[in-house]
Every structure is written in structure tokens, then in C-alpha cells.
Amino acid sequence: MFKDIKGASEQIKVIQVSAINSALNSFSKELLASHMKSCVVNDIRAGKDEVIDELVTTLQKIMK
Secondary structure (H helix, E strand, O other): OHHHHHHHHHHHHHHHHHHHHHHHHHHHHHHHHHHHHHHHHHHHHOOOOHHHHHHHHHHHHHOO
16 A cells, blocks of 8 residues: 555656646746847847857757
């Protein structure tokens, strides 16, 4: 009986960690989208093309 409870407890922990990861990924996507719509767009319009390289680097880190 205790073995079953411990197994269930571990499964709950895995589910909670998965939910936290999902929430963080969603937050990261929203944060990046907001940044792209404001800062990145403005920098590109201002002729700061180096921001594109920074954006590519950021996307590569997120997609790992």
C-alpha cells in the first residue's frame, strides 16, 4: 500500500513540474512576442539591423 502511495506522489510531482514548465514556456513566448512587437520593430525601423542577429540568437536559445 505504501509503495502505491509513494508512486502516486512521485507521479504528482512529475505532473506539477510539467505544468510549471508549460507555464514558463507560455510566459516566455508572450514576453518575446511583446518585445518583438515593440522594441525589435522600432529598432529595425530605426535602421538597427544588428537587432535581427540578436533576435535569431534569442530564438535559438529558446528552441533548444
